[in-house]
Structures are given as structure tokens and as C-alpha cells.
Amino acid sequence: MGRSPCCEKAHTNKGAWTKEEDLKLISYIKAHGEGCWRSLPKAAGLLRCGKSCRLRWINYLRPDLKRGNFTEEEDELIIKLHGLLGNKWSLIAGRLPGRTDNEIKNYWNTHIKRKLLSRGIDPQTHGPINGGATAAFAAPHPSETAAPKASATDSCDETNSSGGSQDDDRDGYLDLNLALSISLPHRSPKRSQPSEPLTSAATSSSPQAICLCCHLGFQSSEACSCHTTQNPHVLRVIRRLEEAQH
């Protein structure tokens, strides 16, 4: 039972994008918006698969991209977020306006890993390279657990009652806005209908609408800004966390 290919590979270009292809993609999206990626290439006159178009747009052509070097503040933010979220590059990117998950992932692998190693910090555990001492950013590492999404929430609910070193662990995050009101970069209309009831549920009526920082026990801190978010995607993330718990 094989999976059908995402596109007709025999008639698609691969590899680096040409200026002409870029222009076609940009002008099409400017005119029609980010619609269905699968049909976009044909409509735009591109011999590319939809995935390739999406990637090119998100990682390179989007007008709101920053480009350029990462600042020291961005470095530190990425390190902290990675300590909390693990290799969830899209979530990390959501906290860094103008940066893409791919860019951050590359930057992590080429720069920050080395930076941490030079500090004597293990880039995966965020703890000291030698010795099993408590990690510098000791939030449960999603990539190290069997159920990453559940672990993030479990760490909140369970450690709140069990105490432990949670308070110590939080110290590294207190200056972070962890209301993962992740401004997921451009969702397709199909998946983020403005008319979806999620918005209102997230902001007012639903008791389920609790931001991740609340889940992590930060609701009494300045880090929590769930009450300010209007982003329906917040609830999407939260809902998944909720589901993972049950």
C-alpha cells in the first residue's frame, strides 16, 4: 500500500530555483494568495511540485523575512526555546518574527551547537557535557521522550504537585514569553478559516483555552500573556496538548 507521490515527478524541475521561477511564484502568490500548494505550480506555470513551491516561498521569498545575521538576543532566545521545546523548529520560529524554521534549524546546527559546546554545554540536553548534573535548561526535552507533546504538559501538571526542582528549572525561562501563541507563519486558508469558532473559543468561552505557559505553571508570572492573544492557532496547539494528555 504505497503512498502516492506528492506530484508528478517526471515533469517537475528539481534543485536550485531560477530567477524566473521565483518571479512566477511571487507574482502568482501576490495575485492569488497562498492557496492550494498542490495546484499552485500548474496555475502559476511552474514545473515544480507544490511542496517545493511552498518551501521556496516560506524559506526564501516571503516578504516578511528578515534575512541577515542573527543577533545575540536571537541566539539566546533560540537556545532557551530549544532547551524547552527541543527540535521543534517551527515552534521556535514562531517566536522569532522574520525567521523560518529551516533557517533556525540550519543556524542551530552550524553556529549554536558549536557555541554551546564551547561553553561546555551539551546542545541536546542543555546540561554540562561531562557529568549528569541538572541541565541548564532542564525542561523535559521533547526529543528525548516517547510522547513529547504529553511530556510538556505532564511536566506542568505533575510537577506542580510533586514539587521537585521545577522552580529551579524555570529560572532560565522567566524572561521568556512562553505564551506559545505561536504565530505560525502563513497557514493556508483551508486550515485557518477566519470563521472557525476557534478564535472565540480561545479567547473567551472555552475553559480549555489555556496557553502553554499556563500549562507549564507560569500563569502567575509575567511570562504568561495568554489573555492577550487573539491567535486561533494558539488553541490548535493547546488542544493537541490537551489531547496528548488524555
Next chain:
DNA sequence: AATGTATGCAACCGCGACGAA
């Protein structure tokens, strides 16, 4: 100047999640 090696980045691949039928 030529060659080898390291580095950085763009792009691809495979898989899981999700919604619609």
C-alpha cells in the same frame, strides 16, 4: 595557482497529522 577540506545554506525526502469524503 591548484587542490583539498570545512562550512553554510537551500532544497529534497519521508512521515505524521489533519480534514473531507
Next chain:
DNA sequence: ATTCGTCGCGGTTGCATACAT
């Protein structure tokens, strides 16, 4: 409840460039 199509994510690859010898 199941299947199918699509999207998005994370890991990996491969090319271009920089740097060293």
C-alpha cells in the same frame, strides 16, 4: 470507521563558497 489527498515538520543531502595547504 476507514480511506484518501494535502499540508507541514524535522532530518538529511548536496551544492556553492570560503578557507587552508
